[in-house]
Amino acid sequence: MFKVVSTLFVAIVLGLLSSCSSRPxxxxxxxxxxxxxxxxVGVTIPADIAPLNFSMADDDVSAIDVEVxxxxxxxxxxxxxxxxxxxDEWHQLVRQNRGGSLSLTVCACKNGQWTRYRPFPxxxxxxxxxEWGVTYRRIAPSYALYSHMGLYERCLSTFEEKALIENTQSxxxxxxxxxxxxxxxxxxxxxxxxxxxxxxxHRSGRDELLRAKNETLGGSMVYPYWHPGGRYCAFSTNATSxxxxxxxxxxxxxxxxxxxxxxxxxxxxxxxxxxxIMRKYWAENCPAFSPDGRWLYxxxxxxxxxxxxxxxxxxxxxxxxFDEATAKLGQQVxxxxxxxxxxxxxxxxPRPSYDGRYLMFTLADYGYFTxxxxxxxxxxxxxxxxxxxxxxxxxxxxxxSFHNWSTNSRWFLFTSRRDDGLYTRLYISSFDPATGQxxxxxxxxxxxxxxxxxxxxxxxxxxDFSARAIRPDxxxxxxxxxxxxxxxxxxxxxxxx
Amino acid sequence: MANISKFLRAHWQQAVxxxxxxxxxxxxxxxCPHVLAGREQTQLFLWDWPYLLSRLAQPSGLARxxxxxxxxxxxxxxLGALVVSLLIVAVQxxxxxxxxxxxxxxxxLAVLLSLLxxxxxxxxxxxxxxxxxxxxxxxxxxxxLDVLSAHFKASRIKLFTLLISLLIPIAYWLLGxxxxxxxxxxxxxxxxxxxxxxxxxxxxxxxVVGSSYLVPYPLKQLARGIDYYWPDAHHFGTTxxxxxxxxxxxxxxxxxxxxxxKTPPPSRACxxxxxxxxxxxxxxxxxxxxxxxxESQRVLSSQVSAFIMSEVYMNMGMVNMAQRAxxxxxxxxxxxxxxxxxxxxxxxxxxxxxxxxVARKYISILSKTLFYRGWAQRMLPLVNHPEQLDRHPYxxxxxxxxxxxxxxxxx
Numbered sequence: 036m037f038k039v040v041s042t043l044f045v046a047i048v049l050g051l052l053s054s055c056s057s058r059p060x061x062x063x064x065x066x067x068x069x070x071x072x073x074x075x076v077g078v079t080i081p082a083d084i085a086p087l088n089f090s091m092a093d094d095d096v097s098a099i100d101v102e103v104x105x106x107x108x109x110x111x112x113x114x115x116x117x118x119x120x121x122x123d124e125w126h127q128l129v130r131q132n133r134g135g136s137l138s139l140t141v142c143a144c145k146n147g148q149w150t151r152y153r154p155f156p157x158x159x160x161x162x163x164x165x166e167w168g169v170t171y172r173r174i175a176p177s178y179a180l181y182s183h184m185g186l187y188e189r190c191l192s193t194f195e196e197k198a199l200i201e202n203t204q205s206x207x208x209x210x211x212x213x214x215x216x217x218x219x220x221x222x223x224x225x226x227x228x229x230x231x232x233x234x235x236x237h238r239s240g241r242d243e244l245l246r247a248k249n250e251t252l253g254g255s256m257v258y259p260y261w262h263p264g265g266r267y268c269a270f271s272t273n274a275t276s277x278x279x280x281x282x283x284x285x286x287x288x289x290x291x292x293x294x295x296x297x298x299x300x301x302x303x304x305x306x307x308x309x310x311x312i313m314r315k316y317w318a319e320n321c322p323a324f325s326p327d328g329r330w331l332y333x334x335x336x337x338x339x340x341x342x343x344x345x346x347x348x349x350x351x352x353x354x355x356x357f358d359e360a361t362a363k364l365g366q367q368v369x370x371x372x373x374x375x376x377x378x379x380x381x382x383x384x385p386r387p388s389y390d391g392r393y394l395m396f397t398l399a400d401y402g403y404f405t406x407x408x409x410x411x412x413x414x415x416x417x418x419x420x421x422x423x424x425x426x427x428x429x430x431x432x433x434x435x436s437f438h439n440w441s442t443n444s445r446w447f448l449f450t451s452r453r454d455d456g457l458y459t460r461l462y463i464s465s466f467d468p469a470t471g472q473x474x475x476x477x478x479x480x481x482x483x484x485x486x487x488x489x490x491x492x493x494x495x496x497x498x499d500f501s502a503r504a505i506r507p508d509x510x511x512x513x514x515x516x517x518x519x520x521x522x523x524x525x526x527x528x529x530x531x532x
Numbered sequence: 533m534a535n536i537s538k539f540l541r542a543h544w545q546q547a548v549x550x551x552x553x554x555x556x557x558x559x560x561x562x563x564c565p566h567v568l569a570g571r572e573q574t575q576l577f578l579w580d581w582p583y584l585l586s587r588l589a590q591p592s593g594l595a596r597x598x599x600x601x602x603x604x605x606x607x608x609x610x611l612g613a614l615v616v617s618l619l620i621v622a623v624q625x626x627x628x629x630x631x632x633x634x635x636x637x638x639x640x641l642a643v644l645l646s647l648l649x650x651x652x653x654x655x656x657x658x659x660x661x662x663x664x665x666x667x668x669x670x671x672x673x674x675x676x677l678d679v680l681s682a683h684f685k686a687s688r689i690k691l692f693t694l695l696i697s698l699l700i701p702i703a704y705w706l707l708g709x710x711x712x713x714x715x716x717x718x719x720x721x722x723x724x725x726x727x728x729x730x731x732x733x734x735x736x737x738x739x740v741v742g743s744s745y746l747v748p749y750p751l752k753q754l755a756r757g758i759d760y761y762w763p764d765a766h767h768f769g770t771t772x773x774x775x776x777x778x779x780x781x782x783x784x785x786x787x788x789x790x791x792x793x794k795t796p797p798p799s800r801a802c803x804x805x806x807x808x809x810x811x812x813x814x815x816x817x818x819x820x821x822x823x824x825x826x827e828s829q830r831v832l833s834s835q836v837s838a839f840i841m842s843e844v845y846m847n848m849g850m851v852n853m854a855q856r857a858x859x860x861x862x863x864x865x866x867x868x869x870x871x872x873x874x875x876x877x878x879x880x881x882x883x884x885x886x887x888x889x890v891a892r893k894y895i896s897i898l899s900k901t902l903f904y905r906g907w908a909q910r911m912l913p914l915v916n917h918p919e920q921l922d923r924h925p926y927x928x929x930x931x932x933x934x935x936x937x938x939x940x941x942x943x
Binding site for chain 1 (some may be wrong): 537618627744745748749750753763764827829833850852853855856857859860861863864865868870885886887889892896897936937939940941943
């Protein structure tokens, strides 16, 4: 009996000793890149980004040791369950190597054996982000019902996140489409749906809560995009419905039985409707102004019969001129990219870069609600040459959807379901306007990304950059939303057909 | 017999408590097991620090955390009945001590009075729109009042006033608006009680108003207590639906058919559950079972209905529809909790439809629960080795059905 117990005791002690000590020893080198999560191998980052903390993708790895050295000097070292870089040390190293690169050497311990992998680069762009952070909505990837959701702002230099407003502030409300004017938080709009519905317009230091629906319009203001001048904002109005798949590893198809685009005058609270962009048998959607404000981009498709012809609603990209001084649209709509020219696929979410050179859009087999389309990809239109191409350096086999540019047009962000096919995550990518090439995108950094993203049961939605922190008074906003006071909008009709 | 009678007379107060507990246990175990099961599926209690911290970050946080801690045991109905009956007895015993300390000298009257708070908690637990937060908060508050009353001395009134002043904001943050009872304590112990209680009540009100600047909840909800009750209870479902749901989960088809004879199906979902039971007992042909697929939107009329339909659809091999029903059930929970039961179903549908990374995510989360951990760990090999799925007697069959299912739309 004593022999059995002592053998067991020795075995337990040896077992404990053979588990990884925190520093690498008896390291075996392999000539392969480490499989890390998030995949930051070869990404290009701005100098002011938060630390790219990461874990090994293999859950059985018990410890990781990372040496980081800069091509222009400096180094740092971390060791632990995951690579958790000190924020200040990280910023110092990355700023020192702006325009150069970092080399990361990873050792990982699994079953008591340390393995050293081939070093991988992280490139530090010479161009800053030019933005303080990002804003987004977080909501579960649900069907018809929704639980907790909120609009949030996140500093990109740190891991700090703050709620702009959450739907606990006014129970039962749905909030969406937070859109700033060229990332400037002094001017933004977002929607509230539910019992106390409203469209909230923040401008000139004041909040205006517009009545959610306009009787003449027949619906609510939906997808917004600000005119750079700040007085006007384009919206779509959509009668949206959902259908649900029984198979094909798809879940939902979101479609509009009708949709139109219009321009809203924030000064006079007037909806400027024009039949040129509100045609009877056509669905206009996803408006966006050009950076000089002279053009209004949108997508349009001939309306189909649902559900039988659900896969025939394919949008083309159009634009019409807009005169800010008179608030008038031009006489003619130009078609920039026809659906037929892209194998009959459907374009949506046009987003011109702020330097006016490019326009990014999403392409899917049909429809416009691309987050539920695994085949949806980001495409880039060169506005000078008129050529479109898929952003193959960014796209995956899963849905890449909603995107926005930084104001210096050197970076863009987008939502992607590449992680698991369901929960949308926020990625940032560098962009070179001279070549029109994007860098490998990187996932929004978190302090412990493996734990955070694995346990997060919410998706990132409608993200955008933000030039500064917004720091709203959520309590006061909740009070205003609960208040019954709303501003009515007028409609000014222009008939061209 | 005489000895027993003598014993009971000597310990009659304890006998009252034991009798109360036994009655509560029998009631919840024999008559209302479905209500316990219905409560359990409205939460996802995780055994990790972030979950605890997320609860403590809001008023009523400790009460809510402990309430959810206890509710997880409702997964096993006998254990749930025991937990509930112990809670009711605890309220009764604490109330008795409190009444005696507050000057009710006639012991039999005190015992009788002590049954009132216990019966109040019993009644609260029967209300499907009252989660465990409020009963737990009341229990803890009673305990705190009892401790303070035990040490209250009129000669040390200033010290106790200071102590209560310090305790009110702490108790409010941890337990919620029941903390106002602390403000009423001086009424029973000193002649200056009215003025003191008024001042302490104002302090309590200031705490409530102050908390509205710290947490994203409107003032009126903070005043009535976060998670004390759910105003939109009609979304939850009726106790009759819960009864159908429990029998459906247990696949107790005969009992379900018998229940329907006594309590006709109160909703379309329950009607579909009955159809399934009749099919399994050979009383309904298979072709008539397809009527369950009609009006898939209207049939999800409540959270419990959605859980029922998830079971029905899964039983019929309609995996996408089962997935949707489970997701809707989870997203309809009034206090925005997630649901372990729903996540379990969503893990299954993710495995069958090949969404392995999603399944792995849910398994990772369920591995932090007490009662779903084992099941989650048993599912992991299927996720890590999808080729084993085809050999699985249940999921393999579902996968083959799914592969042959035509893609049509349902609304």
